[in-house]
Amino acid sequence: MFSDFMTNTWITASVVAIIAGGVGFFVVLRGSSFLAHALPHGAFAGAAGATLIGMDPILGMGIFAVGGALAVTTLGRRGRSDVVIALSLVVMLAFGALFLSLGSQYSSEVFALLFGQILGVSSAEVLPIVVLGALSAVAIITGYRPLLLSSVLPEMAAARGISTYAIDVYFALVVALATAMSVPVVGALLMFSLMVGPPAAARSFFADPLRAIPLSIGFALVTVWIAIAASYQSNLPVGFFVTLVSAVLYGIGRGWFALSSRRITVAA
Amino acid sequence: MTATPVETTAPAPVLEARGIGVWLSGRRILHDVSFAVQPGEFIGLIGSNGAGKTTLLRVILGLQRPTSGSIEIGGKHPGHGAEVVGYLPQKVALDSDLPLRARDVVALGLDGQKLGIPLPSAKRTALVDDMLAAVDATSFADARVGLLSGGQQQRVLIAHALISRPRLLLLDEPLANLDIRSSSEIVELLARVSRERGVAVLLSAHDLNPLLPFMDRIVYLEGGRAVSGTSDEVVQSDVLTALYGRRVDVLRVEGRVLVVAGPDEAHGHDE
Numbered sequence: 186m187f188s189d190f191m192t193n194t195w196i197t198a199s200v201v202a203i204i205a206g207g208v209g210f211f212v213v214l215r216g217s218s219f220l221a222h223a224l225p226h227g228a229f230a231g232a233a234g235a236t237l238i239g240m241d242p243i244l245g246m247g248i249f250a251v252g253g254a255l256a257v258t259t260l261g262r263r264g265r266s267d268v269v270i271a272l273s274l275v276v277m278l279a280f281g282a283l284f285l286s287l288g289s290q291y292s293s294e295v296f297a298l299l300f301g302q303i304l305g306v307s308s309a310e311v312l313p314i315v316v317l318g319a320l321s322a323v324a325i326i327t328g329y330r331p332l333l334l335s336s337v338l339p340e341m342a343a344a345r346g347i348s349t350y351a352i353d354v355y356f357a358l359v360v361a362l363a364t365a366m367s368v369p370v371v372g373a374l375l376m377f378s379l380m381v382g383p384p385a386a387a388r389s390f391f392a393d394p395l396r397a398i399p400l401s402i403g404f405a406l407v408t409v410w411i412a413i414a415a416s417y418q419s420n421l422p423v424g425f426f427v428t429l430v431s432a433v434l435y436g437i438g439r440g441w442f443a444l445s446s447r448r449i450t451v452a453a
Numbered sequence: 454m455t456a457t458p459v460e461t462t463a464p465a466p467v468l469e470a471r472g473i474g475v476w477l478s479g480r481r482i483l484h485d486v487s488f489a490v491q492p493g494e495f496i497g498l499i500g501s502n503g504a505g506k507t508t509l510l511r512v513i514l515g516l517q518r519p520t521s522g523s524i525e526i527g528g529k530h531p532g533h534g535a536e537v538v539g540y541l542p543q544k545v546a547l548d549s550d551l552p553l554r555a556r557d558v559v560a561l562g563l564d565g566q567k568l569g570i571p572l573p574s575a576k577r578t579a580l581v582d583d584m585l586a587a588v589d590a591t592s593f594a595d596a597r598v599g600l601l602s603g604g605q606q607q608r609v610l611i612a613h614a615l616i617s618r619p620r621l622l623l624l625d626e627p628l629a630n631l632d633i634r635s636s637s638e639i640v641e642l643l644a645r646v647s648r649e650r651g652v653a654v655l656l657s658a659h660d661l662n663p664l665l666p667f668m669d670r671i672v673y674l675e676g677g678r679a680v681s682g683t684s685d686e687v688v689q690s691d692v693l694t695a696l697y698g699r700r701v702d703v704l705r706v707e708g709r710v711l712v713v714a715g716p717d718e719a720h721g722h723d724e
Contacts, residue, residue, distance in 0.1 A: 214552070326569065328568065329568075330570075331565065340542035342566075343514075392595075394552050397552040
């Protein structure tokens, strides 16, 4: 489990977890879970398309995730954003299915894009993931305060000259970046659970965002580490364990919040 | 209006609106609205739902471009002097499990537009603590903001808007969802900070009674038209009858005012 073969896995999974935990804090804060669900599917379609024409899947994912992010935020300004996201999601999923049926490599590669292939990360895959991860981290740290303000008090932020639309686009691009880097490792379906479960659990424990974010990253790390170990031992898909652990963490978080907020109300 | 300032030493108004008109999707929302706000004044923007109060506030903030007329804030056009205006929107929904303490919300008022993660700073903490104390929010400074009561949340949001030291504070229906006691506490607090910090307050409300003891002047908005003056000048049957375009009676009962629309008689005024 800690052999050389697994070193890349531990590194990339940890990088993905750190980014998912940090970006995910804002996903939950902004109520953008649906966006975080849709963009990985776009990335999946992009990867399937790229494989079909012999391009680097990471590039295809990047193009589709960024394009999806821009489309969703721009179209969502006019109509209801949940409807726009839902339609974008199914359109991208449909393209993914189309590209798959046109291609010949139906089997393991595609399965990996959807469910992750964490137990076989090659050395060549590590560097792009680390670079994209660092970019996402810089983007979140740089935009921290305007993101926080615009997410919680959008009208008050706008009155200070922080454009809600600019923040929407900026954040969708960050999610796209985080998605593109992580889909080949944890898979499209599971990146979503990693960006929502651990952050949603963490915010139940701390009211201070500068504590909740590190805890969110910690939860995400624990989630992928447990999932890799369990997957390695049981030979079952890693994504199953990722989802299971993050759901359990979320349940514990909600329970803690219910208890602690009741205590405050009684004391007040 | 022909209110020419008499004293030459009168300070420049913090806000001056001249003939503001706004059309939105074929409907006239504001029609020739003019008024001025002097530094440190406490002004009630009174009107029923749909009278155009929120639109007027959005024009002042530079979030809505007027179709006609001009507006100046501290001598600048809205949007170019954004620092001088603090703003509290009508409905602020804060989830109960929002990972923010009251002091975090106030700190975002200080430097929320800056990039990067705030570094720990004794000066920043002291400024936030002072501001929390000024709105009597010290006792719940470290509480989760989503778990506070409506009145407590209003205090925190007022502190958020005031900490950047604006010269003008706009509040859109801040009393709408408060019980009578919290509502009068918030009005007293606003009157106090307005006096102590020299901030002009423009506060919209549909009921003018909680504001009566504190207002310097009133801007009465109905159907997109406005009359301004002291409350004694404006809240009169003849003035409001002209504004509403139908008969309005003003009843005064023990220091409170009741504005009662009369029957909608078809008395053929030209409109």
